[in-house]
Amino acid sequence: GAGVSQTPSNKVTEKGKYVELRCDPISGHTALYWYRQSLGQGPEFLIYFQGTGAADDSGLPNDRFFAVRPEGSVSTLKIQRTERGDSAVYLCASSPWGVSTIYGYTFGSGTRLTVV
């Protein structure tokens, strides 16, 4: 696609429910990153995929968070037993491999998750 697409753009869920957030990267981009941005803060790293494998998942806050990228393209971030503290904007970024010196990473528009 022309850009990084994230769906849904907004998600409101009840505490304790399960949610899935989807990221569709730019076609051909092998590197994919998930970040989480709380209000008034900069984005925080969650997980990095190179192809199908998670090369670095050190940013996932706990075992309620999991992400997959089974075919090396679309990625899904899954959050179990959601808590109010999970409310944030979840951003996805992709790049051809590593970092482009021309445009860095391309970010999607994010999913705003609100847990009530």
Add this chain to the structure above:
Amino acid sequence: EDKVVQSPLSLVVHEGDTVTLNCSYEVTNFRSLLWYKQEKKAPTFLFMLTSSGIEKKSGRLSSILDKKELFSILNITATQTGDSAVYLCAVINAGGTSYGKLTFGQGTILTVHP
């Protein structure tokens, strides 16, 4: 642990003013520093800086990196209301499995009044 600190946290100016945004960092295996502009949700790329002392320019925006003192500045001249946004600084870690990971600062909120 990698760390990025931006200052000021917020800034209010009038159209036509010049502003300087600061970013200092501590990072193992430094590769590059990036500046992003965030108006709604998606950060949009402004600059990537890898070498010290080489200024990058795009219109009214310019940026420079000092790898000895571990900081970067972003300058915006002749500010316009459309420059109102959050400006994010991030560094890239080039080491091992963390390759390519961005560590962001908390951002500077710039408000430009007519």
